[in-house]
Amino acid sequence: MAGRDIVEASGLSEDAEAEVRHRCGYGCIRCGVTVYHYAVLPIPDEPDWEAPATVLLCPECYALLRRHPLSAEQYGLLLRRPVLRDPDFYRQHLPFGSVLPQMRAGGPVPVHDVSVPVLAGDQAPLILSLPASGVGALRISLFLSGPDHVLRRVVDANHWAPEEEGWHFAHRESRYVVESDRSDARAELDFTAPGRLTVVRLRTWIGEVLIDLTPDWLEVNGTRMTGVIASRQLAGYRL
Ligand SMILES: [Zn+2]
Structure with missing residues (x-):
């Protein structure tokens, strides 16, 4: 393989993506985080794989390995031994599970069985779903506003795929933090x-509407409401 840098995989078929997810244990091969790039390691691989040497790397590990490349031997170890394939790896604070998480969002009463906490027209900033195969990580999609207040894709079913520059992802203890240096959405x-999932913050414009969701309240254009996200609704609160 030419070059020694990790690169973003391109043109993967859905089957190839599913194979990569399964091979890696449904998260970053280095730290287990379930928001990721599909990335190609600069090493040879066994010929049987549809997408050879292609792995999941979270945005932080991807950036780290781009800045500080490893040796071929070290890449080989990562490829063969993804952390999530280690039965002793601690995954209690990562979103694996066979049901939608119980959510703390918008009030003290826990919210159950809700895929879309807030829906404005036909636009939703956060969409949760279970993996189609029944195996793997909770699927998280995020659409957040850029400087023009228009919702743009940032995470597409766990795939880190921002449509605009400036978005950052951080994993802090049990938190996934997504923010931009060009927008006040986060x-x-x-x-x-x-x-269990606590929505610590979900703040975005959807056109003229500013949505601000915390564990304790939901604000829509500055009007604060509590307990309006209803359990067992596809969309817990519709504007
Ligand atoms: Zn990682």
Whole structure:
């Protein structure tokens, strides 16, 4: 293979992506985080794989390995031994599980079985779904506003795929933090315990509407409401 840098995979078929996810254990091969790039390691691989040497790397590990490349031997170890394939790897604070998480969002009463906490027209900033195969990580999609207040894709079913420059992802203890240096939109999701999700912050414009969701309240254009996200609704609150 030419070059020694990790590169973003391109043109993967859905089957190839599914194979890569399964091979890697449904998260970053280095730290287990379930928001990721599909990336190609600069090493040879066994010929049987549809996407050879292609792995999942979270945005932080991807950036780190781009800045500080490893040796071929070290890449080989990562490829063969993704952390999530280690039965002893601690994954209690990562969003794995076979049901939608119980959510703390917009009030003190826990919210159950909600895929879309807030829907404005036909636009949703946060969409949660279970993996189609029943195996793998909770699928998270995020759409957040850029400087023009228009919603843009940032995460597409766990694939880190921002449509605009300037978005950053950070994993802090049990939190996924997504923010931009060009916009005041942000998302902060805390997987506090298995099957639990606290929406620490979900702030975005959707056109003229400013949505600001915290564990304790939901604000829509500055009007604060509590307990309006209803359990067992596809969309917990519709504008
Ligand atoms: Zn990682």
